Amino acid sequence: MEHADGRPLTDDELQGLDAYWRAANYLSVGQIYLLANPLLTEPLRPEHIKPRLLGHWGTTPGLNLIYTHLNRVIRQRERELMYVIGPGHGGPAIVANSWLEGSWTATYPEVGQDESGMARLFKQFSFPGGIPSHVAPEVPGSINEGGELGYSLSHAYGAAFDNPRLVVACVVGDGEAETGPLATSWHSNKFIDPRRDGAVLPILHLNGYKIANPAVLARIGDEELTALLRGYGHEPYLVEGSEPAEVHQALAAAMDRCLDRIDEIQLEARTSAAAPARSAWPVIVLRTPKGWTGPHTVDGEPVEDTWRSHQVPLSGVRTNEDHLRQLEDWLRSYRPEELFDGSGRPMPGLTELAPAPSLRMGSSPHANGGVITRDLELPAAAEYAVPVKSPGAEDGEPTKVLGGFLREVFTLNADQRNFRMVGPDETESNRLSAVYEVTAKAWNADRRDTDEHLAVDGRVMEMLSEHTCQGWLEGYLLTGRHGLFSSYEAFVHIVDSMVNQHAKWLKTVNRLDWRRPIPSLNYLLTSHVWRQDHNGFSHQDPGFIDHVVNKKAEVVRVYLPPDTNTLLSTMDHCLRTRNYINVVVAGKQPQPNWLDWEAAQLHCARGIGVWDFASNDEGDPDVVMACAGDVPTLETMAAVDLLREHLPELKIRVVNVVDLMRLQDATEHPHGLTDRDFDALFTPDKPVIFAYHGYPWLIHRLTYRRTNHENVHVRGYIEEGTTTTPFDMVVLNNLDRYHLAMDVIDRVPSLRSRAVSVRQYFADQRTRHRAHVTTVGEDLPEVRDWRWSRQG
8 A cells, every 4th residue: 555655734834734633623522521611711620521421532533634634625726525424423523623614603603613602512512402423414514424334435426426526535434344335335436437427535544443342444454455445446545643743744645646646537537538447546544543632541541542532531520530630631732722812713823724615615515405406307297198098908017107207307407417316236127228218327347248228427326235326326315416216125125224314314404494405315116025926025025115104204205106107297296306205116017007197197196085987985985995006906996896796786985095194194294184084085984995015004003093993904915925926926915806805895794794605706716816826827817817997
């Protein structure tokens, strides 16, 4: 690994950078410990100390050092930079630097750059009513939560895509580097286009330890680490040491070389007519002591450069006189009287080292992406709608039609370059391949003659890492652009935890006036549970809906369009929204088209409604047959057809649900129905047979407060599956048309005794199905070829 040699700093520059670093360190320690006496104008006393000491010191001095040096290159080069940090609880550093450069006060004027403001800054940190200890949404300049490790590098690349003037400095913690999501995201450099994208400068922060263990990458030796980073496609530059002056010089030299190299790569790509060859992008390896400049020993135990400095090095300050003395010595070692004047303002020499307001990392508009978001230009969805002369008479392929719509989205926004699709290798499989008529898959690695749809500037991002796809898209959205994540339904669970973090981010930003709304995180889940009959049990899991519904109602939306036109209408809506997580579940296989375009629009606008063409209740049903999801809708309609044939006097109301959250009470979700409206649809006292796409207990959970909940009987996925036929999948889970029809007979009191023979026929049909499918290997002809033919 190449050491970054050279001494680019003059003595004055070195002293200035060191002073700035000391100021950031002082402000960081103050946030962890101090409740009062921020300038140490009197000796520290126990009452000056917070009663609960929270926060993380170990990574903080390194983060402050990097921020200080990034400010230097921003000033010298007038270069637009963002700062993304992975070390989980590095909040003290980023808050300190944001205040020191002026971004914090610009965002929160009540926290001024004076003694009173410094006191507020210190008190708010990890304090009730204040801010968290990690780099949360409250922190100006942040897009990476930091509370959960692993996502910094993919977020950084997401921010860099389509931002050609931006360099994203991404600090990867050595603990974070052990996570699966981070390990896969090193490959993001194979998807960057140096002509049209920005650049990411990873900085691997090797301070040696996690909470109580050594970090793997800190203990494998330079030779192996160098081979690893070069194997990932990077050229590493090593900066190491514990003497501040030497480290300052080395880091300044490394940053100069890395930014020069980024400029060279981009200039060559942007001035050449040929497609750019992939270059080895620079990476800095920064090896400094954990808890640097903090207490060397505490109670006779080594602390600096050990795992003991990870969180709060001095934990008994309010009760232990030695700890209190050590804390005061520690704070005074930064010589605050040289850094802040008597009123608490940073000395002029420090403020001059901060970039101009328009270039401050804490004020970057990219980190408040809603400020720079442009609405997508969307095609008229009606132009892609399929004609439906009669409900259910003909099949369609919903995602294939949607692919044509998305193709035009790419075309209309080609100049703005603000829309991307991500997925783990499934765009073609999910039948969205029409987009390849106008764009390709991003790819900047070797290509062969047999490859298709690969290009350096492709706007479809495919990598067989759901984590990386999710991170890319989050970074892209958080910096103000739009996108869609297409995935097999069962495997989107891989990003459950990432969705948690994004949902928490959105929930928090909704109460921050200065954070502008960003484009929604849109999922298209297809190849779903009911049409994974060819892949089998391992591919059958609809539980992502349950996971998402656990998040705050103000953030989540779940849609189950039953056919082609409702999918088009739903996606047209989702791509226009802000600050939501939109989950759309739709099959890719041929299935009936139920609604023409006008009816589909109206139905999606309502989110739920009676299908009059399938109902014969005349306003007073004997039973309500409800459905949510394309396959449950098909089976419900077939069950209705059977019942109307065999029990024509039975009055049936069919209710279809597109917007799942309409089932929830209006007091619990913005889309929820009032009790009056719910009862009008489902009645206050009649049986409701509900065929649902996912796990049935979710419907019970959403409706448990309703008047008629005890009469709601739900069929859904009950963890039965295998490699089998499409209809056998629903039979295995008791969601089939015959079982639904039997449920009606069982639940409608007037039918229990007089429809015995009809029920027996339905049960026999299930038996016939089992014998047929295990002998022939395909579904019964009357099931396979069934079509809705009733006219009302």
